[in-house]
Amino acid sequence: MGAPPDRRPPDGPPLAVTMGEPAGIGGDITLKAWESRRDTGLPPFVLLDDPARLAALAARLGLNVPVRAVASAAEAVALFDNALPVLPVALAAPVVAGRPDPANGAAVIASIDRAVALVRAGEASAVVTNPIQKSALYAAGFRHPGxxxxxxxxxxxxxxxxxxxxxxxxRVVPVTIHVSLREAVERLSASAIVHAGRVTAAALVRDFGIARPRLAVAALNPHAGEGGAMGREEIDVIEPAVAALRAEGIGVVGPRPSDTLFHAAARSGFDAALCMYHDQALIPLKTVDFDSGVNITLGLPFVRTSPDHGTALDIAGTGKAGAVSLIEAMRTADRMARNRRAGA
Structure with a gap:
């Protein structure tokens, strides 16, 4: 996943990067990412944000980042080496670091909408989203879980x-995501596992260039249920899903006990692991590499990645936030977009 920096010339349009929660660390880490562009092999990107607030933030953080407003994403590639290109998105209220204002919720959503529109129009290669503060968006009328x-x-x-x-x-894929553990068990179904397996296998081929993907399916219960003594979900739900995926020609093994699935030797045997609930996926991922995790949405008609962390309101505007995850999200998005173009 983390290839060394290569500074390859762009073979397509720039990435479209969203502002995220303006009171969070999105601005901090995007400025730092641009500043590191030569050392990290960062692909060109255009940021959808407020240029004035970014210029002020760069000055406050002591970052040498010239901010330039652009009228189109097409201007970004030629400009990128010398300045951070920004497609302006107007904010409704002044930004105070660490204090989200629902009044700016419309701008946060507009940034996402425009990034998606740019990619779907072929003017950007992929969407990279900075973290949002869902509570502020809910207060502004946002009606989606995330x-x-x-x-x-x-x-x-x-x-x-x-x-x-x-x-x-x-690489891990949680079959159930942002629900309680009790609800995750109740929602778990063979059809949900099969859907996750199909989409994951297709994405590994299309977006990651893996010709014959290998999936591992984690068990839900300790010791994979011990033949039903510790729960029947493996017998009644997971094993039928694995059989269905295998019947479709997908390389898959499982259910495997999750306490032996993620050590180094086990990881070498699969390209992605399907996990039955959120923390079963996130705990090993963040243990293996806490700083560089990337969130990827599979099955979309466009590439989307994001850093695997939140808005970090407690350190926003202080310069303490690291940009490693965002940088890897950008580089991952670039590789995925290149693979899609090569396979088109």
Whole structure:
């Protein structure tokens, strides 16, 4: 997942990067990412944000980042080496670091909408989203659980979106996502596992260039249920799903006990692991590589990645936030977009 910096010339349009929550660390880490562009092999991107607030933030943080407003994404590639190109998105209220204002919710959503529109029009290669503060958006009338679901809505997907988290040598896909553990068990179904497996396998081929993907399916219960002594979900739900995926020609093994699925030797045996609930996926991912995790939405008609962290309101505007995850999200999006173009 983390290839070394290569500074390849762009073979397509720039990435479209959203502002995220303006009171969070999105601005801080995007400025730092641009400043590191030569050392990290960062692909050109255009940021959808407020140029004046970014210029003021760069000055406050002591970052040498010239900010330039542009009229189109097409201007970004030629400008990128010398200045941070920004497509202006107007904010309704002044930004105070660490204090989200619902009045700016419309601008946050407008940034996402325009980024998606740019990619769908062929003017940008992929969407990279900075973290949003859902509580502020809910207060502004936002009615989606999060980024992933909203992007699926914009894409007109009928099926549930699939979230992949990737870092170092591990990719994980939670079958159930932002629900309680009790509800995750209640919602788990063979059809949900099969859907996640199909979408993941297709994405590994199309977006990651893996000709014959290998999936591992985690068990739900300790010791994979011990033949039903510790729960029947493996027998009644997971094993039928694995059999259905295998019947479709997808390389898959499982259900495997999750306590032995994620050590180094086990990870070498699969390209992605399907996990039954949120923390079963996120705990090993963040243990293996806490700083560089990337959130990827699979099954969209466009590429979307995001850093695998939140808005970090407590350190916003202080310069303490690291840009590693955002940088890897940009580089991952660029590789995925290149693979899609090569396979088109």
């Amino acid at each position: 980024h992933t679901e909203y992007l699926a809505h914009l894409a007109g997907l009928a099926d549930e979106p699939i979230m992949m988290l990737a870092a170092a040598d591990l």
